[in-house]
Amino acid sequence: MPDTVNRRTAPGVDRPPARSRGPLVLAAALVTVVLWASAFIGIRGAGPHFDPGAMALLRMTVGAAVLTVIAVRHGIRLPERRHLWLVAVWGIGWFCVYNLALNSAERTLDAGTAAMVVNLAPLMVVVFSGLFLREGFPRPLIVGAPIAFLGVVLIGATSSTDAGPDIAGLLLALLAAVMYAGCTLLQKHLLSAGAEPATLTWLGAVAGTLALLPWVAPLADDLQSAPLDATLWVVYLGVFPTAIAFTTWAYVLQRSTAGQTSATTYVVPAIAILLSWAILGEVPTPLMFLGGALCLLGVLITRMRWGRAAEGSTSPPRR
Numbered sequence: 001m002p003d004t005v006n007r008r009t010a011p012g013v014d015r016p017p018a019r020s021r022g023p024l025v026l027a028a029a030l031v032t033v034v035l036w037a038s039a040f041i042g043i044r045g046a047g048p049h050f051d052p053g054a055m056a057l058l059r060m061t062v063g064a065a066v067l068t069v070i071a072v073r074h075g076i077r078l079p080e081r082r083h084l085w086l087v088a089v090w091g092i093g094w095f096c097v098y099n100l101a102l103n104s105a106e107r108t109l110d111a112g113t114a115a116m117v118v119n120l121a122p123l124m125v126v127v128f129s130g131l132f133l134r135e136g137f138p139r140p141l142i143v144g145a146p147i148a149f150l151g152v153v154l155i156g157a158t159s160s161t162d163a164g165p166d167i168a169g170l171l172l173a174l175l176a177a178v179m180y181a182g183c184t185l186l187q188k189h190l191l192s193a194g195a196e197p198a199t200l201t202w203l204g205a206v207a208g209t210l211a212l213l214p215w216v217a218p219l220a221d222d223l224q225s226a227p228l229d230a231t232l233w234v235v236y237l238g239v240f241p242t243a244i245a246f247t248t249w250a251y252v253l254q255r256s257t258a259g260q261t262s263a264t265t266y267v268v269p270a271i272a273i274l275l276s277w278a279i280l281g282e283v284p285t286p287l288m289f290l291g292g293a294l295c296l297l298g299v300l301i302t303r304m305r306w307g308r309a310a311e312g313s314t315s316p317p318r319r
Helices: 002-009 015-020 022-049 052-074 081-105 111-118 121-132 139-159 167-192 197-211 213-225 228-255 258-264 267-280 286-302 308-314
Strands: none
Touching: 022 052, 022 081, 022 228, 022 258, 022 267, 052 081, 052 197, 052 213, 052 228, 081 111, 081 167, 081 197, 111 167, 111 267, 121 139, 121 167, 139 267, 139 286, 167 197, 167 228, 167 258, 197 213, 197 228, 228 258, 267 286
């Protein structure tokens, strides 16, 4: 009995609590990817009735309001003053530019193709977080990320239309991917510097909402003409894929590497297929099922641990 007490109270013995958080981290990651996958359905449902900027403004107005409640409940702890400009840049990139690019891209691209291009981002994050955040290149990421990306390619290739891809739409989706990757790396940097996740997400959402104010007039017009179900889709986007999903995303990113966290989102296209099948009646092809299975397999591999020796052999030495 004394030995047990000593082990629990000995300094540095923090592994049991860390392990106990493992299921919570996985649950938060699952919530994030399911809600982000549903965003593709919501954007498609509301897209014909809302200007891309107007949709982004309504989504972020709702999202920022919910995030205000979440931040107050957690206790607002502002980041260091020298980081405030980075928080603003991150918020405008994630919540303004990314939303504008994705909303515009999905006006000409089907959801599968848009998801394929946007999901270049996790691969970018894996590479750049290894280079610039010194996260190294763990073997599970090196093996799992390409497998998951292959699945995304199969999904996108199958869902492309016969008319061929729209160049402008592809470029907008690529811009969304670049914003996704860059903002993930910047968010990880801010969290590592001590930023409180709920406060950081709230401040970023407010910055993104303010940057979208030029679309107030188009939003007022669209709200008058849009059917109720389209408006409710945008409200859903603000509450769930924005406020809730970005809160759980920050929780996971704070407790995992940027590469591992972003690789988890390779599941998004696979879940989007199932949701579009259930909600929109779009029956997936066998190749889509195969792509979805590869996404799941690749993400599963990235979440595995192959032993300290294996991970250490692919990570840069610490001095």
